[in-house]
Amino acid sequence: MPPTASSSSSSRHRALGLTDDEYELILERLGREPNGVELAMLSLMWSEHCAYKHSRKLLRRLPTDGPHLLMGPGENAGAVDVGNGLAVAFKVESHNHPSAVEPFQGAATGVGGILRDVFAVGARPIAVLDSLRFGEPAESARSRYLLERVVAGIGHYGNSIGVPTVGGEIYFERSYEQNCLVNAMCLGIAPHARLTRAAAAGPGNVLVLLGALTGRDGIGGASVLASAELGEGDEAKRPSVQIGDPFAEKKLLECCLELLDRELLVSLQDLGAAGLTSSASEMASKGGVGLDIDVSRVPLREEDMEPFEIMVSESQERMLCVVEPERVGAVIDVCEKWETLATPIGCVTDSGQVRVLDHGVAVGELAVEVLVDDCPLYDLDPAPPENPAALYPPVDARLSGAESPAEILLELLRSPNIASRRPVFEQYDPIVQSRTVRRPDAADAAVLMLGDGGAIGVSIDGSGRRVACDPRAGAAEAVYECSANLACVGAEPLGLTNCLNFGNPEKPHVAWQLTEAVDGMAEACEALGVPVVGGNVSLYNEAPTGPIFPTPVVGMVGALPSAERAGQLGFAAPGDAIALVGYFEHSLVGSELAKLRGEAPTGSLPGLDGTLLRDLHAAVRDAVRSGAVSSCHDIAEGGLTVALAECCLAGDLGASVELAAAGEPGLFGEAPGCAFVVSGPAERLEAAGLPRLHVIGQVGGDSLSLTAGNLELNLAVSDMRVARDGGLAKLV
Amino acid sequence: MRARVLVRPKQGILDPQGQAVERALPALGFAGVSHVHVGRLIELDVEDPDQLPDMCERLLANPLIEDYEIVDADAAVGS
Amino acid sequence: MRARVLVRPKQGILDPQGQAVERALPALGFAGVSHVHVGRLIELDVEDPDQLPDMCERLLANPLIEDYEIVDADAAVGS
Amino acid sequence: MKFGVIRFPGSCDEVDALDAAARIGEAVILWHRDRDLQGVDAVIVPGGFSYGDYLRVGAIARFAPVMEEVAEFARAGGLVLGICNGFQVLCEARLLPGALLPNTSLRFVCRQVSVEVARAGTPFTGACAVGQHLSIPVKHTSGRFYAPEPELDRLDSGGQVLLRYAPGENPNGSLRDIAGVCNETGNVFGLMPHPEHAVDRLTGSTDGLKIFESMRAHAADRVLV
Numbered sequence A: 001m002p003p004t005a006s007s008s009s010s011s012r013h014r015a016l017g018l019t020d021d022e023y024e025l026i027l028e029r030l031g032r033e034p035n036g037v038e039l040a041m042l043s044l045m046w047s048e049h050c051a052y053k054h055s056r057k058l059l060r061r062l063p064t065d066g067p068h069l070l071m072g073p074g075e076n077a078g079a080v081d082v083g084n085g086l087a088v089a090f091k092v093e094s095h096n097h098p099s100a101v102e103p104f105q106g107a108a109t110g111v112g113g114i115l116r117d118v119f120a121v122g123a124r125p126i127a128v129l130d131s132l133r134f135g136e137p138a139e140s141a142r143s144r145y146l147l148e149r150v151v152a153g154i155g156h157y158g159n160s161i162g163v164p165t166v167g168g169e170i171y172f173e174r175s176y177e178q179n180c181l182v183n184a185m186c187l188g189i190a191p192h193a194r195l196t197r198a199a200a201a202g203p204g205n206v207l208v209l210l211g212a213l214t215g216r217d218g219i220g221g222a223s224v225l226a227s228a229e230l231g232e233g234d235e236a237k238r239p240s241v242q243i244g245d246p247f248a249e250k251k252l253l254e255c256c257l258e259l260l261d262r263e264l265l266v267s268l269q270d271l272g273a274a275g276l277t278s279s280a281s282e283m284a285s286k287g288g289v290g291l292d293i294d295v296s297r298v299p300l301r302e303e304d305m306e307p308f309e310i311m312v313s314e315s316q317e318r319m320l321c322v323v324e325p326e327r328v329g330a331v332i333d334v335c336e337k338w339e340t341l342a343t344p345i346g347c348v349t350d351s352g353q354v355r356v357l358d359h360g361v362a363v364g365e366l367a368v369e370v371l372v373d374d375c376p377l378y379d380l381d382p383a384p385p386e387n388p389a390a391l392y393p394p395v396d397a398r399l400s401g402a403e404s405p406a407e408i409l410l411e412l413l414r415s416p417n418i419a420s421r422r423p424v425f426e427q428y429d430p431i432v433q434s435r436t437v438r439r440p441d442a443a444d445a446a447v448l449m450l451g452d453g454g455a456i457g458v459s460i461d462g463s464g465r466r467v468a469c470d471p472r473a474g475a476a477e478a479v480y481e482c483s484a485n486l487a488c489v490g491a492e493p494l495g496l497t498n499c500l501n502f503g504n505p506e507k508p509h510v511a512w513q514l515t516e517a518v519d520g521m522a523e524a525c526e527a528l529g530v531p532v533v534g535g536n537v538s539l540y541n542e543a544p545t546g547p548i549f550p551t552p553v554v555g556m557v558g559a560l561p562s563a564e565r566a567g568q569l570g571f572a573a574p575g576d577a578i579a580l581v582g583y584f585e586h587s588l589v590g591s592e593l594a595k596l597r598g599e600a601p602t603g604s605l606p607g608l609d610g611t612l613l614r615d616l617h618a619a620v621r622d623a624v625r626s627g628a629v630s631s632c633h634d635i636a637e638g639g640l641t642v643a644l645a646e647c648c649l650a651g652d653l654g655a656s657v658e659l660a661a662a663g664e665p666g667l668f669g670e671a672p673g674c675a676f677v678v679s680g681p682a683e684r685l686e687a688a689g690l691p692r693l694h695v696i697g698q699v700g701g702d703s704l705s706l707t708a709g710n711l712e713l714n715l716a717v718s719d720m721r722v723a724r725d726g727g728l729a730k731l732v
Numbered sequence B, C: 001m002r003a004r005v006l007v008r009p010k011q012g013i014l015d016p017q018g019q020a021v022e023r024a025l026p027a028l029g030f031a032g033v034s035h036v037h038v039g040r041l042i043e044l045d046v047e048d049p050d051q052l053p054d055m056c057e058r059l060l061a062n063p064l065i066e067d068y069e070i071v072d073a074d075a076a077v078g079s
Numbered sequence D: 001m002k003f004g005v006i007r008f009p010g011s012c013d014e015v016d017a018l019d020a021a022a023r024i025g026e027a028v029i030l031w032h033r034d035r036d037l038q039g040v041d042a043v044i045v046p047g048g049f050s051y052g053d054y055l056r057v058g059a060i061a062r063f064a065p066v067m068e069e070v071a072e073f074a075r076a077g078g079l080v081l082g083i084c085n086g087f088q089v090l091c092e093a094r095l096l097p098g099a100l101l102p103n104t105s106l107r108f109v110c111r112q113v114s115v116e117v118a119r120a121g122t123p124f125t126g127a128c129a130v131g132q133h134l135s136i137p138v139k140h141t142s143g144r145f146y147a148p149e150p151e152l153d154r155l156d157s158g159g160q161v162l163l164r165y166a167p168g169e170n171p172n173g174s175l176r177d178i179a180g181v182c183n184e185t186g187n188v189f190g191l192m193p194h195p196e197h198a199v200d201r202l203t204g205s206t207d208g209l210k211i212f213e214s215m216r217a218h219a220a221d222r223v224l225v
């Protein structure tokens, strides 16, 4: 098509983030120029955030089916069967860019958004987890500020709405200095019958908007922000910050669940990025119908809003539902009870179009197909970095290499990546709803009772530094580590969700990281037989200095037959034997010790045999469930020595351990997902059928003493506690 | 100088506190109240009042979501 | 009338928010600041200003811990 | 023994309180707009963030229709237990002395703390011994108990302080380590720790049951008298 579009419209589409080719495609599909309302809607629906332009093809590589699967990717949250007619729905989502702009509100609304995704499918949220990444706190006041405000924001929303924050993870690396990561995961439970899909259906049915008034929040906000690199000019994007109101969401949540329990709704959908535009398009697309929306009926917080503003507003705490006409009255009654606004704003049609009306007059009309399906999907152009060591310059060394094992251990325990997370998790309420059997610090995964005697375990993991070394193995490791964490509490994996946080995918080395990571994740999921039930992608996390560490964050949910038998990580009783279990390959690549010694994140990680690991995790899980082991902990950051120290600290007991000469890689090398430290009565441990079990010591006393060939250390538990407790406490 | 800094949610930004108060007042029998906004009041002695705008921008207010106003407390009179 | 209600912690009650601000300011390079107190600002349109004291006593402030002051916003002038 | 647990918009721990009370007796939810207390023997004003905690903790909830009935019930000697946000609401409603100010840390804190029984033999601590330590979690942003000095003296001498944080355990800067106080007549009690979150070994401790058991014993005695 010749470049006939007027210059004004061509500059308009560029300002809205559409490429010239994309705009040409729109002209072709529409056979005309879009008006302002339509262009605003299209630019958002065709943004990276909504259309997954650079990731959708890759995501097809992830296995999405499994024996327990009830709802896979494509719905607001995925869901798995946990028995007794109960389903667990869960999803992880990023709110990285909004949190970089306004950390408190950004993080708070991130939690609000993921909660809505979960109750949109009819599940009552029962837990939140958060996965956070910041720059080096010791060198960056901004990172400390972001940490403080993000944690406060997550706590503010989760605590106020009465959903426990039961776990999470935090890492500090320089590559996140300009692009912090704030990923939040939510889990909910529902009777199978209440699980709800978003597909609109039944021409003539009424479209009802629930919840908050619509204001100018986030206009040109999240969707556009999430699709462009945050540069020097991020000040300009500021006026559209969304403010979270957990009180409004609490009422909305109770209201929606009551509406579903009373079977008053045909379908339900949250309003997130791109507001009404995205919700309406998705609902229409999934149901193969059209929708008419009259923006003049949308209740506004500010009187003079334009139709396009109403269509793209990202005001929080709103939901959209489809209701049969004769039930609208009943819906409004339930909403009135919960002091939640309910406004019919349109209807389902068989036109296949999203029609926007203003006082009955059409102001925009777009085929659902064009909005949802026609955005081009791009192939990536992956190539490994030419000089991997230059990609992520190391931080200054804090250890020279001359230190004793005891000095190394204390420095590791003080490291912000390993130190006690108590200063953070004490700001969260992990116990509301009375389900939490394992709180933070008590075990490798959180454990929640379901009320029918059963329980679930949940863990969230993803070490960007290891993925930076070796994207394929590192991403697989994140999956294995989650599974290992579940094994530690006796839980069998049912499904996983993930958030892919990466740099600019148009750059070949980032495309390579992304491709490798997705492949690694897919391989691990296949090996474990765990389906991906959903997730989220956050790209363009890139500063002038380069991309963030490639950071796939994995959240995994598993089932336990009984909460009574949930595993713990602390040593339980003096006299218990301590054993090393599994496949522990000694290597310092990607380890915290390597970082403290100022080494760049390069080198390949041990390739893991997924089948062996699946059997290993099954054996560990069985040993936890049968009570053969009294404590169980996987060997992750800081290696075996830190794992032993953590078991001592959690149980407030000492230990004496003797290892074959293994050198520093044996003491401080990391093996996430591959190896465990367990304890229990010796004869029970040895009879438990655990692969590669080596008894290495005994629980007792009030210090950790360890010898390995010519290396040895002896530290009082109380000294280790001071080191570990102080690491973060002085930063937050 | 004794200064007062009044910090309020920016126009157009959601103010859940203001909404909550506005809804509560009629229930208490107070009619005819509208446009309620809840913000912060900071009172302080400053040696150099010229520093106040900068203090507000950097610490006392969050310019992204809040407006502020600086008042001379000694000059201000209550009604 | 557009009214402003200034609510501040009663004298003698520990005000950790005020202290936090007072501690943070020097770190940002602002010297010579003291006696910082952080309270609440409520702005509202009222048809009947005579109701204001009662509103303050019953809802907007807690007289056990807070003092309040009612200001006519239209009359008030910033510095 | 029938407990009634109030549900305000924004209550979060009302189901936890309901389940905890149901371990001891019958328990029902009381809706904030209803004026019918359904013949309960005790009212629990639960934790959470009633009305979002906006303006000032507990300030708006105390005007809910059900609270008028609760005030009446309390005046008639009925047992009223306020937990965390419920404590804040009862202080705002002047059913309890003092006020709860923001924690000195200015942060939300959730922590298992040890509280010491300062006075036993009351309707809420009948099942405890003086000096006994209970392990119960706190979780709040505004839990710093405050009352003017003369009032604090009166509370102390009048035996209205029922629970104190054990030495070194005060999580919020409460004056005189006060964790829970009752009214002059002893039938209204508020505390910041959450006894309803300490009723099951699996999720923590069972020390909180003592509070509910004390209430049941008291109610049973009243019926006998």
Ligand SMILES: Nc1ncnc2c1ncn2[C@@H]1O[C@H](COP(=O)(O)OP(=O)(O)O)[C@@H](O)[C@H]1O
Residues within 6 Å of the ligand: A049, A050, A059, A062, A072, A073, A074, A075, A076, A077, A078, A091, A093, A117, A272, A273, A498, A499, A500, A532, A533, A534, A535, A536, A537
């Ligand atoms: N990394 C991923 N892995 C699997 N599924 C994904 C991933 N990223 C996104 N999805 C799926 O794509 C769909 C669209 O995601 P998103 O736009 O985040 O949904 P929503 O608008 O409901 O938040 C969802 O069903 C989500 O689960």
Ligand SMILES: [Mg+2]
Residues within 6 Å of the ligand: A076, A116, A117, A120, A270, A272
């Ligand atoms: Mg959604």
